[in-house]
Amino acid sequence: MAAALLVSVAGPTWADGREAVLKQVDLPHSYYWRELYLPQLTTGPSSAAFMPDGQSLVYSMAGSLWRQRIGDDEAVELTRADDAYDYQPDVARDGRSVVFTRYDGNAMELWRLDLANGRAQALTRGGAVNVEPRLSPDGKRIAWVSTQGTGHFNLFVADLGPDGLRNARPLLGERKSNIDRYYYSAFDHAINPAWSPDGKTLVFVGNAEVAWGSGDLWSVPVDAPSQAKKLLSEETSWSARPDIAPDGKRVLYASYRGRQTHQLWLTTMAGAAPLPVTFGDGERRNARWSPDARRIAYIGNDGADGNTTLMVMDVVGGATRVVEAKRRRTLAPTARLVLDVADGQGRRVPARVSVTGSDGRAYAPSSAWMHADDGFDRAKLRSEAHYFHCAPPCTIDVPAGAADVTVQHGFAHALWQKRIDAVAGRDTAVRAQLQAQALPPEFGDWISADLHVHMNYGGHYRNTPQRLAAQAQAEDLDVVEQLIVNKEERIPDIAQFGRQDDTTPVRIEHAQEYHTSFWGHLGLLNLRSHYLTPDFTAYRHTALASPYPHNGVIADLADAQQGLVGYVHPFDTVPDPAKDPVLSHQLPADVAHGKVDYLEVVGFSDHKATASVWYRLLNLGFRVSAGAGTDAMANYASLRGPVGMNRVFLDVSGQGDGRRDHASMLSALKAGHGFASNGPLLGLLLDGRKPGDTVAAGTHRFRLALRSPVAVDHVELVHNGQVVKRFELAGDRRTLDAEGDIALGDGWLLLRAWNDGADPLLLDLYPYATTNPVWLGKTGEVPGSQEDAKYFAAWIGRVIEAATARDDYNDAGEKSATLDYLRQAREVYARMAEPR
Structure with a gap:
């Protein structure tokens, strides 16, 4: 769903080159009107x-x-x-x-x-x-x-x-x-x-x-x-x-x-x-x-x-x-491609496939779900990319002539591309042999999870847990957190809540997204008792117009069910308390109250803008883990996706099989054991310790690795929000191994990879990946972080201003409870901003 920061409602800012499909339409939330x-x-x-x-x-x-x-x-x-x-x-x-x-x-x-x-x-x-x-x-x-x-x-x-x-x-x-x-x-x-x-x-x-x-x-x-x-x-x-x-x-x-x-x-x-x-x-x-x-x-x-x-x-x-x-009976002669896909060990695997015929149009098997990207670079592509998920072998009828085929199976395999001569009236066998490019095993025992997927959301297709699992398997994804949520008055997947679906080898968890156009949207994972209703808050001009319950109340209700709470698709731009016309996003208040387990640093938002806010929270010692979620409406033809485009890789070393043990996965997520990415794979060791661990400040031996299905522009070590070491990539810029010594003070260190602009082979704003931090010192708090505390105190001041201006609380008690909660959070940051 779209970011709830009220100063930006049209969707994320596009990277250089990449633009929205049908950009001439002047309406918010293109991923709704375009599909629906x-x-x-x-x-x-x-x-x-x-x-x-x-x-x-x-x-x-x-x-x-x-x-x-x-x-x-x-x-x-x-x-x-x-x-x-x-x-x-x-x-x-x-x-x-x-x-x-x-x-x-x-x-x-x-x-x-x-x-x-x-x-x-x-x-x-x-x-x-x-x-x-x-x-x-x-x-x-x-x-x-x-x-x-x-x-x-x-x-x-x-x-x-x-x-x-x-x-x-x-x-x-x-x-x-x-x-x-x-x-x-x-x-x-x-x-x-x-x-x-x-x-x-x-x-x-x-x-x-x-x-x-x-x-x-x-x-x-x-x-x-x-x-x-x-x-x-x-x-x-x-x-x-x-x-x-x-x-x-x-x-x-x-x-x-x-x-x-x-x-x-x-x-x-x-x-x-x-x-x-x-x-x-x-x-x-x-x-x-x-x-x-x-x-x-x-x-x-x-x-x-x-x-x-x-x-x-x-x-x-x-x-x-x-x-x-x-x-x-077609207007032009056709040929038939019979596509098979195998991994690096020769095993047949499902995959995401794009086929462009000699006429420049996209093709798929007659029974496949065709999907389309939500943006593209017009200097590089005629129109947006189309793709389908193939459980091989797949048969595709195409016009005679040259056909271009692209195959991808997750992030740990190189993309496969080839031009095929499709001869009229003939079957042509096409075998895509994928090359593995996984991280060295010492960096972690990984499972991958998309923390934000909607199975059905009013789209062209009708999805099921089994088909959603097939989509995820083609994307080499282990776990899907299927967030049940409303679309206007209906909640399309409400009947799935509490169900257990055997979707081996992919785990499908039916969780919840909590909606409000005022405070920001929440991901609620692992709810064990019941779906939290009414799932509408601050819907102006309705009977549910009141801003109460605010997100802190919802977080407490989720916690009572042993749930994990995250903020999803946070920021398209960096919030500016001094300039933004309205600022009502509640993230820093809920962090101050200890109610936020993770933040979608990689998701349906601007990754760099979100990371800059995250860094400020880390500087103050708040151990909010990096999450990732695509916000894919998995039954859409014009899909924000595909499923698993934004995902976390969680290290479950010594915790059992996180693919089948949800508790192990959630434990790794909350502890920050892993990284978030839309393509590049990252490994980081500091004196042998991994992201989420704590080491003493001082001089350390680092080791890092990068494996990526697309070329990467920048790989950097970030200490307390500042780049302390950059690494040059050679050749195809998809692989890097490095090690060395580095002196670090209290705070935190992470590894990130990113590009300046979009890549047509990656269906997101731009390639981006970040590890969670390795914490340095006893508290992880950064010396001199008072300015960050002042920033959040000012932010919450603007939230108090927006909450005070609302005239649609149901009663005075709701307003009083909301404002008291926000003032207490502002006081936390005010204390942190004092000289030490």
Whole structure:
């Protein structure tokens, strides 16, 4: 989840070169709207529209448009564009053309396909994000959603003729809300348009004065937009996509409405109380009526593999059939790659794989979950990286010609890359033999753990503990802390809490993330009794608006269950008590009260900014361990990830098998026995002692090692926040062994590795790794650390200021308890700041 420091809500600052996908969209929290609203590349179907006969469908799958007759098993490819992907078809009522959305790595534009001659015509060219094209019943007008001119999702309409669009205009215009929002823009959006059968009215989703959701169902006369009116108060997490029945009365849409997954619901143009028409555990979305209103086509994900599936359901009776493309008639000749993957000892292993075809597009097995990176360097890549997890052997159909294959299995193996000549009509065997590059064994007996993963979070796919374990195994990850948490009103994985899943060889632990947009988010590991509710704190404009309970209260409740408490995805920038407009992050207060076990130094935040705050805490002798968590939404197609991208390596020497013994792992985490990384492996010994240990100040013999799947710019020893020794890397800059003597005073010493900018082979802001500190002296407190204490005292002063200004506590006792807690923490730092 996004960092709760209120001065930064849009996500981490990008490293040099790396930029967000669709950076022209001016909205916070891109990892939500991009997955939950915009079309994504999936191997399965993603959206569909009926042909006029009601017997065939045009749908998007694997980045192309396809036509298939219901009941047949052959799909005919209609579009395929180099370096681009096609989505969201809408068929004209006369059946002659299809409008759709095309993504080329830079923008999403509207196109029109002539079904008779196969020619495609660009309808928009402005470089904006244009999605959800819907043709009026007479085919003379088109409605869609565009960010053109504002960066916000607004409803547009235009006249449509043979030459393209005319008189294109926003229908409703910009409107800034009178209430503050956190996950959504301050400007209202208007999305999900659908035409009435007479072509006079559009139904859409808008969020006027909605604080915590993508909005309500509205209707608007196209020729009288000032007469827009709300039909139904609703919340659907971007996925309503209403469709008006041919009778002009009923409205079909998707909603979770008190459930954990989206189902299909019916209301009326008068806003009647909705009733569900589907039921189940999977997601059902992107629904469309057939022309005769006897059938509904929709996209589901409740099949055995959790991938997207195109379904057609009879309105009366509910009989449902899968529209499956068992045979595919493609526009261009294809070849088949059969990929096998083996580790350094020749054993077959699962892995993460990227395959780019001769047309510049990404490919995967038809049953695999395709994932996409959340950013990329446009100087080095045409579009964001796509990948899938392969349990070999894997079969991938690609266009004939040169195909590029990249294989990775965790951090302790070198990446494997090769260009393959894929010959049309033939199978080509590809064997990826991975080269091991593990740390020498004297540095530790390692297990790796991602402390921050969400199994299901409203994404395109439906995940299970078994599939999550398969994802982790492909990433050579031993333990996943699956943090159950809310998304708006629902908690998608709440049923998993307290369950034990046998996912050998990967351990899946169902833990909790505690949400608040005010104090900062907490990771709560090892809860043994119950899930902490309500899991919402400081949600403005709701009945749970009170900032109480603050995080210290939640930490105590977790501790009562023998839980570990960590702060997750902390800082995108270094907090500045003197300049930040608002500062409410509670980390230093909870550290002062002894309630924080670990900090995600490597996570969904800026690693260097977070480390600079961590160093100040270490200088004051607070033994807060370095944690790491990807914050991966593991059922997303546009995945912040992959799972295990940010992980801790924990040394469980002498503690048993931490892979199966959770207590050993947690003990090593809390004691600081290990390192956090998004790629480089680090080993550090000081007189033979490891991170988390304590040695006397003086002259010491150090030994260190680096092994990395990507090139590293900087390797440094850091003493009390200052670099005391730098090491030069040669060759491919992926391996280093060094030793020597170093004189050190009281405090701490750690080893870190980092790069100035992004690396396209590593799907994070930039490569970064840090060991935990080896402590020096009796207390580990750094002489002259009064300035650090003053910094945190000032920080908490600003938190007190923000907490005092809140007027939405439930009673005076909540406010008093909160402020007393903060003042006591400030006093701890004030005492530390006194001259000694």
